[in-house]
Amino acid sequence: xxxxxxxxxxxxxxxxxxxxxxxxxxxxxxxxxxxxxxxxxxxxxxxxxxxxxxxxxxxxxxxxxxxxxxxxxxxxxxxxxxxxxxxxxxxxxxxxxxxxxxxxxxxxxxxxxxxxxxxxxxxxxxxxxxxxxxxxxxxxxxxxxxxxxxxxxxxxxxxxxxxxxxxxxxxxxxxxxxxxxxxxxxxxxxxxxxxxxxxxxxxxxxxxxxxxxxxxxxxxxxxxxxxxxxxxxxxxxxxxxxxxxxxxxxxxxxxxxxxxxxxxxxxxxxxxxxxxxxxxxxxxxxxxxxxxxxxxxxxxxxxxxxxxxxxxxxxxxxxxxxxxxxxxxxxxxxxxxxxxxxxxxxxxxxxxxxxxxxxxxxxxxxxxxxxxxxxxxxxxxxxxxxxxxxxxxxxxxxxxxxxxxxxxxxxxxxxxxxxxxxxxxxxxxxxxxxxxxxxxxxxxxxxxxxxxxxxxxxxxxxxxxxxxxxxxxxxxxxxxxxxxxxxxxxxxxxxxxxxxxxxxxxxxx
Ligand code: ZN
Numbered sequence: 001x002x003x004x005x006x007x008x009x010x011x012x013x014x015x016x017x018x019x020x021x022x023x024x025x026x027x028x029x030x031x032x033x034x035x036x037x038x039x040x041x042x043x044x045x046x047x048x049x050x051x052x053x054x055x056x057x058x059x060x061x062x063x064x065x066x067x068x069x070x071x072x073x074x075x076x077x078x079x080x081x082x083x084x085x086x087x088x089x090x091x092x093x094x095x096x097x098x099x100x101x102x103x104x105x106x107x108x109x110x111x112x113x114x115x116x117x118x119x120x121x122x123x124x125x126x127x128x129x130x131x132x133x134x135x136x137x138x139x140x141x142x143x144x145x146x147x148x149x150x151x152x153x154x155x156x157x158x159x160x161x162x163x164x165x166x167x168x169x170x171x172x173x174x175x176x177x178x179x180x181x182x183x184x185x186x187x188x189x190x191x192x193x194x195x196x197x198x199x200x201x202x203x204x205x206x207x208x209x210x211x212x213x214x215x216x217x218x219x220x221x222x223x224x225x226x227x228x229x230x231x232x233x234x235x236x237x238x239x240x241x242x243x244x245x246x247x248x249x250x251x252x253x254x255x256x257x258x259x260x261x262x263x264x265x266x267x268x269x270x271x272x273x274x275x276x277x278x279x280x281x282x283x284x285x286x287x288x289x290x291x292x293x294x295x296x297x298x299x300x301x302x303x304x305x306x307x308x309x310x311x312x313x314x315x316x317x318x319x320x321x322x323x324x325x326x327x328x329x330x331x332x333x334x335x336x337x338x339x340x341x342x343x344x345x346x347x348x349x350x351x352x353x354x355x356x357x358x359x360x361x362x363x364x365x366x367x368x369x370x371x372x373x374x375x376x377x378x379x380x381x382x383x384x385x386x387x388x389x390x391x392x393x394x395x396x397x398x399x400x401x402x403x404x405x406x407x408x409x410x411x412x413x414x415x416x417x418x419x420x421x422x423x424x425x426x427x428x429x430x431x432x433x434x435x436x437x438x439x440x441x442x443x444x445x446x447x448x449x450x451x452x453x454x455x456x457x458x459x460x461x462x463x464x465x466x467x468x469x470x471x472x473x474x475x476x477x478x479x480x481x482x483x484x485x486x487x488x489x490x491x492x493x494x495x496x497x498x499x500x501x502x503x504x505x506x507x508x509x
Pocket of ligand 1: 270274300303
């Protein structure tokens with residue numbers, strides 16, 4: 001780098017560090033709000049978070065940031081010896097800058113207000129099972145989101161720029177191409193499962209000491225390689241992962257139910273998978289926009305890989321079931337293993353996405369994707385939403401919600417302005433399956449190692465092939481590098497067939 005370009009680069013890096021510090025401080029406030037804050041702290045906290053957001057936006061969109069970016073982009077367009085990290089850093093800063101300057105400050109504020117007010121209205125309306133009082137707030141949110149899409153710009157669908165905020169570069173048409181066959185294959189498999197005898201889950205029901213569940217979860221987190229000197233687990237009503245400057249302080253939360261043995265554990269493993277990802281970023285990327293996943297799909301692939309592909313698998317429980325028996329000696333016996341394995345893998349058409357099993361989960365997501373896209377493109381109206389929701393639930397999953405509270409109003413995403421977010425959950429499942437089979441191909445003794453309690457080789461592989469790169473590569477590039485081929489959705493179908501065929505005694509197809 002020429003000295004003048006080096007100075008320009010260093011100044012932009014300084015701005016990135018400041019932006020990262022502001023975002024990390026805001027994340028601490030959010031974490032505190034969910035985990036620690038007394039109820040009366042809410043009003044002050046809303047002001048603090050809004051102030052930090054405004055300072056962040058101002059710093060990011062300052063003319064000086066634009067000048068530095070223009071100079072660097074110019075320099076990098078010519079020949080010159082720039083590392084892949086330097087180029088990626090400038091690319092990411094430019095992307096964030098371009099998005100931020102396209103959105104007028106008034107719209108930023110309107111979106112923030114609509115989100116915080118929308119969530120309050122949604123909570124009330126959901127408690128009263130009253131979609132009619134929620135509908136105006138939702139209509140307002142979608143109006144603002146359409147404006148946002150216009151400001152950001154698009155060629156095909158207003159859905160594209162919104163999806164792009166969560167999964168850069170992905171379009172609605174690409175998602176549709178992946179989801180159409182996934183939906184049809186899943187419905188076929190579900191029909192075959194529904195025709196088979198149902199598995200019994202009474203083995204994980206009952207009354208399970210909450211402290212013992214907690215301790216068991218901590219042990220599993222530790223075994224996965226989670227570093228308690230760089231994180232901690234706390235309780236919150238909705239489990240989440242957050243980081244205050246990754247990879248140095250990445251925290252998880254969970255919730256534990258006395259009546260269902262494994263629910264809290266799988267939340268812990270899920271969030272642990274997210275946290276291991278951020279703890280694995282190359283420390284040299286810290287305090288820059290590259291200390292992040294390329295998109296939410298890759299992030300979700302990590303949580304799903306640990307929770308489902310590993311944590312709900314037979315080898316994992318060959319190691320952990322005896323330990324769980326030791327934790328609950330009066331409630332579990334060695335010959336319960338098979339019942340237990342089946343119980344944690346039961347497939348059942350259900351109403352609530354967050355409680356859905358691995359097979360039906362994507363149907364919940366596809367339904368939401370189709371509806372939010374239709375709303376944005378004006379093909380359905382907000383007042384028609386409950387009916388459209390229930391029709392698709394009946395058609396895809398075979399379960400029709402008796403109430404809107406357990407139907408169209410169940411998720412916090414739309415009221416809080418997260419439109420275009422849902423597809424990343426299922427994309428994460430697809431990427432997770434591809435990574436899982438790549439791991440199996442790499443390690444012929446994959447199952448044996450897991451059954452012997454070894455998970456270190458999995459984390460080491462993920463660190464080497466996925467985690468350390470942060471946001472240097474795009475999702476597609478990272479999938480290609482880690483697995484040797486582009487995203488291939490057939491791995492997920494193969495996984496479901498291989499796993500659930502034996503569980504439900506299905507004839508091979
Ligand atoms: Zn997740």
